[in-house]
Amino acid sequence: MDLQQLHQIQPYLWTFPLKSGESRKEVLLYGGRALLESMDDKVLEQITHVASLPGLVGAAMTMPDAHWGYGFPIGGVAAFDAEQGGVISAGGVGFDISCGIRCLRSNLNLQDVEPHLSTLAERLFRVIPAGVGEEGFLKLDTKQLDQVLLGGARWAVQQGYGSEADLEFIEERGCMSGAVPANVSELAKKRQRGEMGTLGSGNHYLEVQVVERIFDTVTAQAFGLQEAQIIISIHCGSRGLGHQIGTEYLVSMAKAAARCGIHLPDRELACAPIKSPEGQQYIGAMNAGINCALANRQILTHLTRETFMEVFPNSELETLFDVSHNTCKLEKHEVEGKSRMLHVHRKGATRAFGAGHASLPERYRALGQPVIVGGSMGTGSYILAGNRDNPAFASASHGAGRALSRHQALARWHGKQVIGELAQQGILIRSRSMRGVAEEAPGAYKDIDLVAETTEQARLARRVAFLKPLACIKG
């Protein structure tokens, strides 16, 4: 991206000035010079399109890890007011509805795990279904699936996959309200029948990590983190169900937009007024998709615990937090001194509530929400904490963010070579897809250290801990 066309407001905040005759809201880009210079021009084009949608409140924003997505950029944040004709967009949520990360903290340290790492990786790889179309141990009929869509992680716990203690540390206490299973098609449910408790493909992973650095000892203590501790991160979403919801509602939203006279600068931006029948139907379906993802990560947590118990009989894995980064949520935000209810799209952006927010578990309330910034395999992850003065509708980065397209990555790396290079650094990769591994090569991603540092400098969240990968199960 050419920074000449931007205006720097603060050291880590840029705006794209309006051209004469252009009618849109403000565009804000969070990030430093290095990240923005290497960012695709498409990000600016896409977020400028978002800024032209009806009912947008404040500015359309991108996080430091933003990259080109479908319609909305990944790393995009946009809040809409239903009372002012605000819209909801399937492309603004993302096709993998409620894709997110579950983080588990263990009572094990590096010394305990290192000698058994290969055994652990092998067993996790055998137990955790991963890859395109891979199915799990559960086969659900439509009626059971409706219960999943209503109950989320709470349903999974009721089935014996985890405990009440997990629920406290999941967004929405593990169960998203407002889910309407009837708004989810039979086809979407059929696709999900065998896919509960599966990882999926692409950038999804289950990773065994070690806390390598603590940045903020007080917050780390509240989060239960210390150096050399073993952490497990599970990154996945709502699988075939979420994807099918996205596909179907994209069509219904395109029709709604045409009927309501909404000008779409890009057909991928299909959206419907929040107050329209299509908008309302999508919200019910999306909330069901969120519950699907929450249940999915809960079942995977259960499988992870079972596997750890086989290798480390005294292991205990507690849920540190579970946060989504592909959602649209109705939240209360202060705008120019006024409290308003807004539909906040976060696509490839993590919710980052600051200290004192009522929805936070008591354990974290004085310090802020754990913000999980997932790395690519090999480059580590960060846990940050939400700030009370977050300027972006309580949002922050979600990961390293791609720097090269999948296509570019395939042209540059081979899967086996990537696995070999990571093995030399002591990082074990287990995957059924060598193509997938090549696409996910660490070099195809932005510098996560820079993303985390910039996220802190832009006051979006503050760094608490850095996690180094040890073993990664890939889709």
Add this chain to the structure above:
DNA sequence: ATGTGC
């Protein structure tokens, strides 16, 4: 992201 697509 995805019962992977020009």
